[in-house]
Amino acid sequence: MLTVGLTGGIGAGKSEVSRLLVEHGAVLIDSDRIAREVVAPGTPGLAAVADAFGPDVLAADGSLDRPRLGSIVFADPEKLAVLNSIVHPLVRDRSRELESAVPEDAVVVHDVPLLTENGLAPLYDVVIVVDASPETQLERLVRLRGMTEADARARMAAQATREQRRKIADIVIDNDVPLDALRERVAEVWGGLARRARHGAAGAE
Missing domain, CATH: 3.40.50.300 (P-loop containing nucleotide triphosphate hydrolases)
Structure with missing residues (x-):
C-alpha cells in the first residue's frame, strides 16, 4: 500500500485532482468528510x-x-x-x-486540506501539492463559490503560503492549466504512484 497526502490551497483545484485520481483507481479518504x-x-x-x-x-x-x-x-x-x-x-x-x-497494492489518497499547517507530511509515503497562483485561486473562489473578494482573500490568508506548501511537496501538480492538461499531468503522476504501490506490495510478500 502506498499512502499519499494530497493538499493544496483553497481554490487550487484539489478536489478535481482527487476525483481524477479516483478515476484511475485510487482509494480516497476525505478528511473533511470524515470530520463531518x-x-x-x-x-x-x-x-x-x-x-x-x-x-x-x-x-x-x-x-x-x-x-x-x-x-x-x-x-x-x-x-x-x-x-x-x-x-x-x-x-x-x-x-x-x-x-x-x-x-x-492500493494507492490510498488522503485528502487533507490543512496537511501543511498541521505538520502532517511525515505521515505519508508521498505528499502531492496541487498548486495554483493566488490570482487563479481568487478568481475561482469568487466565480465558482460565490465568495466576495474580501472573504476569499481572508480565507487564503488564513492558510499556509504557497511557498510553505511547495516546500513539503514530493510532487507538485500545477493547476494553472486547462482541464485537458491537468488530466494528462494527473495520469502521469498516477502511473508513478501505481508502480510504487505494486513494488511495495511485491516487496512485502
Whole structure:
C-alpha cells in the first residue's frame, strides 16, 4: 500500500485532482468528510463538542450548528485548539480504520486540506501539492463559490503560503492549466504512484 497526502490551497483545484485520481483507481479518504461524520448527531464526537462549547452550538434538530461554532473558534485560537483536540483524534482513528480495509497494492489518497499547517507530511509515503497562483485561486473562489473578494482573500490568508506548501511537496501538480492538461499531468503522476504501490506490495510478500 502506498499512502499519499494530497493538499493544496483553497481554490487550487484539489478536489478535481482527487476525483481524477479516483478515476484511475485510487482509494480516497476525505478528511473533511470524515470530520463531518465524527460529529454527526448521536456521535460521541458531537457530545464532546457540545460539552466543550455549550448547547448553543447545536441546531434545533440536534445537529452541529457549524456557522455558530465557527464564529466561536475562528475568533479565538485557544478555543480552536480545543475543537481540534476533540475532532482530530477521531478523524485520525477513522482514517486508519478505512485504510486498514484496502488491498495491499492500493494507492490510498488522503485528502487533507490543512496537511501543511498541521505538520502532517511525515505521515505519508508521498505528499502531492496541487498548486495554483493566488490570482487563479481568487478568481475561482469568487466565480465558482460565490465568495466576495474580501472573504476569499481572508480565507487564503488564513492558510499556509504557497511557498510553505511547495516546500513539503514530493510532487507538485500545477493547476494553472486547462482541464485537458491537468488530466494528462494527473495520469502521469498516477502511473508513478501505481508502480510504487505494486513494488511495495511485491516487496512485502
